[in-house]
Amino acid sequence: MPRRSLTAVAGGIAVAAALVLAGCSSPSAAPAAGGAADPDAIITVGSQNEPTSLDQIGGGSSGVTEVFTGNVYEGLFRITDDAEVEPLLAAETSVSDDGLTYTFTLADATFHSGDPVTADDVKYSLERFISEESIAARKRQLSVIDTVTVVDDKTVDVTLVSKSVSFTYNLGYVWIVNDTATDRATTEDGSGPYTLADYRKGDSITLDRYADYWGDEPANGGVVYQYYADPTALNNALLTGAVDLVTSQSNPDGLAQFDNDDFTIIEGTSTTKEILGLNDRIAPFDSVDVRKAIYSAIDRERLLDSIWDGRGQLIGSMVPPSEPWYIDLADNNPYDVELAEDLLAQAGYADGFEFTIDTPDSGVHSTVAEFIKSELAKVGVTVNINIITDDEWYEKIYTNHDFQATLQGHVNDRDINFYGNPDFYWGYNDADVQTWLAESEAADSVEAQTDLVKLANQKISDDAASVWLYLNPQLRIAASTVTGVPENGLNSLFYVAGIAKAAS
DSSP: OOEEEOOTTSOHHHHHHSOOOTTOOOOOOOOOTTSSBOTTOEEEEEESOOOSOSSGGGOOHHHHHHHHBTTTBOOSEEEOTTSOEEESSEEEEEEETTSOEEEEEEOSOBOTTSOBOOHHHHHHHHHHHTSTTOOOTTHHHHTTEEEEEEEETTEEEEEESSOOTTHHHHHTTOOOOOTTOOOTTTOOOOOSSEEEEEEETTTEEEEEEOTTOSSOOOSSSEEEEEEOSSHHHHHHHHHTTSOSEESOOOOGGGGGGGOSTTEEEEEEOOOOEEEEEEOTTSTTTTOHHHHHHHHHTSOHHHHHHHHHTTOSBOOSSSOOTTSTTOOOOTTSSOOOHHHHHHHHHHTTOTTOOEEEEEEESSTTHHHHHHHHHHHHHTTTOEEEEEEEOHHHHIIIIIITOOOSEEEEEEOOTTGGGGGGOTTSTTOOOOHHHHHHHHHHHTOSSHHHHHHHHHHHHHHHHHTTOSEEEEEOOEEEEEETTEEOOOSOOGGGOOOOTTOEEBOO
């Protein structure tokens, strides 16, 4: 079969399709303030983003991506902090002329157990990722995989059902796991620069540096993720030196206390969308007019100002400005109380209605829910707020679809594809959107892909498929003795190997 080889950066269409976040570069492990970096320093990371599972195919939330992807487990490719695609476990890649068969030659890497990374592991990992039991976020996109064939220990062929312009990009999020490993809920056997040393649910995850790592040695001796439910407690931990940095600042009111020489405020590019997700399967949210009325009844600019004090921005669809198919749709469903009232009357709800928002207890969701409740009261809509845990959210909302409305911060990049899946938790079902998104993946060029995704982008906004409240700012804070902190955190990726701390 005729083949064309890919370049060292995963080449051709796949790399051209990778979005580039302007002005950002991968962090380096330069000496931190106060002296030379200590190569054995333990970095303590404060986070509110605890995993709900340690197994990627079990959902795991963005928290498992933050801790494990690229740190404990590795993929065939790596998505850099500035969103480029780099080869990782796939040392060489070639693609058949019809774009359907990818041949990967594997790097000489080993798992933490000492087992070599082989083609059998790749086959097992990819098939497991798209299996019936998997609820991984990118399962649908990677279900384009038809067959995975082991050629020899270090070579594997992956044949697709149809061309996928984003295939290697999506593979950057798939862990290659040891096919003999068991109990992935509490243990691991990855090939990354760190091993899982300790896991205390509700408290912390500790990663130790892996002495026999096949790649470059980390700039630190290990990492402890310390979890905090309350943003004020997280900030206090940073102020007192209990943690060295925070992965995301969710309490803008606390920023001023870090605006001094003892700390560095890092502002990157976010892909996190705060969404009021409506269950489009059920009344009254199966009505486009009702969804648009809800959208227009909420003063999103005032909400953003009250939450983030001028940081972040309004968006009108699932696509942030950092992605190739962005359209400025912030005013497509404008704040207009009279319009909202007219749309409700048109839909048969002139006297309003009552519904419940199931709200995760993490981050700012409960504050946002109270704001929405007060806004919708202006148009006669009564909102009940039900606070649930993140674990409950995954079961009730994500898995069982047992809800009317919910709040969630969607961190994934390029996740407009969720609107092409009628089985996704919000249940949006539009044949044109499904067709455009499916055809975009089979496009012959990035330009053709972009044109098709823009059509879907416009349509989901016109239909108010969800209420996109705002795009979070990406804010991280580190002690001035710490350097090499990733800026952007694309899709919650948080590579810790480049983080260094000055010797005390």
